[in-house]
Amino acid sequence: MKKIFVRIKDLTEMKLRGVCAGLSPEKRVIAIIVLAVLFALGNFYMIFRAIYDIGREDARREVIEIAPLDIPDFVPADTLSDRKVREMEEFFNQFNK
Template identity: 40%
Template sequence: MIRRIVIKIQDWTEDKLRHLCGRITPEKRLAVILVMFLVFGITSLYIFVSAIYQIGKNEGQRIEIEHIDGLKLQQKDSINQFNFNNNGREQD
């Protein structure tokens, strides 16, 4: 069911794109492709350069690791029955 819906959406999108691209001239298609290539190329370079810049930014800082404290349980807990064996009676 979902697969058929996805296939219908893909087919509809492909038909619309083919219809839109079929209307423009080959020179305009080339211009659109070059603009898209330029935009994606500049975005890729920006991400690459910013990632390299971020590598050495935190070099002087170290991550501090702390130990986890033990969990404090209640004295009369249903899980902790073996430590307090009073069989449900109140102790004086």
């Protein structure tokens, strides 16, 4: 797959070099300026069109409202016995020493 892209790139490069080799330096500068202006115009059109579409009424999308989740309390906090809590504290305290 990589070889195909390399061959396409090389072929395109050779074709462009062939086209540009026939141009005089003045025509090359004109071609570059024309292409840069066309690119800039396309770029500005896309930017300003996106900014314009932000505020349009028909471009607004419906906002989906999500109700807050009600998470049930499956395990009450006081289900552990005091003995189990002490065992757990002793277990974790041994790592702090």
